[in-house]
Amino acid sequence: MSFLHISGPSAPAPMGQGRVGILLVNLGTPDDTGFSGVRRYLSEFLSDQRVIEASPALWQPILQGIVLTVRPRRSGAAYRRIWNEERNESPLRTYTREQAERLTMRFSDETVSVVWGMRYGTPSVAQAVEELMTAGCDRILCMPLYPQYSATTTATANDQLFRFLMKLRRQPAIRTLPAFADHPAYIKALAGTTRQTLATLSTPPQMIVTSFHGLPNEYVAKGDPYRTDCERTVAALRTAMGMTEDDMPLTFQSRFGPAKWLEPYTAPFIAGLPARGIRRIAVIMPGFMADCIETLDEIGNEVRAEFLAAGGEELTLIPCLNGSPEAIDLLEALARSELQGWIVNSSTQSER
């Protein structure tokens, strides 16, 4: 059997004459909340050496032994608390699909196809790229849905695309979206959803806590620019909202394992606020383009319960950008900027 193949039902068009494809890539999520579904997802995710850099000879026995025995039960219960029952799927999947469908509408007059794929689980990046190639795309823009760069997210999403392309004799041309930590369209979208949420409250919060997914300190020390990217986002958002470091602090959530991660940690930071007289807060999680287990359960359930137990009165969760018009404006602006030279302008045919 040949190692190389070409996907698609018919011979592709000569390079530059086919359609342009946009591939949205998010992290991935389990297909169901049962033990084996969550275990399968976590096993793939936590076997990625971009995510866990420890030697596989040391890590795999720990992962396959204790972690994948204990964690799927706990995580499965958390997924059940936030599950989209209507569609019988995880919110991350619902919102990522919505983003792709709504972005498609913005390119409806053009020879552009939009698909979505997950780095771990389904639909896979390979399935999504095959769909684009079958639609006749010979040029693809890969958009990892992470505003702040990290090797554990952005790089591994791109890796997965190129891993698939390694099998092709005839590859499409590829562009990859850089992180957009302080892109004006991103900051505008965050400020817009924040203002909309605050407008629904009878009393404004005393503080808006920003909470980003954490990362091991060691990865940052080795050169991952993630922390700096998070700081750039928060600085730009504070400026847009006219807020200071004190009324919009930066924190990091979702720590995994015993190592030191980026600090301050969100949960103890928020639990300590009532003792400082801060009892009404809002929390924004700008690193997540879509609501997921980390935003809805870790912050919306666990951290909220700790805050209320410590004397807090109100914790308002600012929704992630999800499928909002602001999110689609952002994705469209990013895509159009990256597609220069591949598409003519906002409303006409793909450039030939």
Ligand SMILES: C=CC1=C(C)c2cc3[nH]c(cc4nc(cc5[nH]c(cc1n2)c(C)c5CCC(=O)O)C(CCC(=O)O)=C4C)c(C)c3C=C
């Ligand atoms: C070493 C472990 C992990 C690193 C490094 C890490 C980085 C990282 N992750 C995200 C975004 C998401 N992570 C999500 C879930 C999640 N993350 C880890 C571990 C690491 N993440 C675990 C074990 C889990 C699973 C949840 C659980 O079992 O409790 C999610 C949500 C997925 C969902 O289905 O809802 C997202 C999104 C970023 C941005 C990041 C690095 C900056």
Ligand SMILES: [Fe+2]
């Ligand atoms: Fe994570």
Ligand SMILES: [Fe+2]
């Ligand atoms: Fe978490």
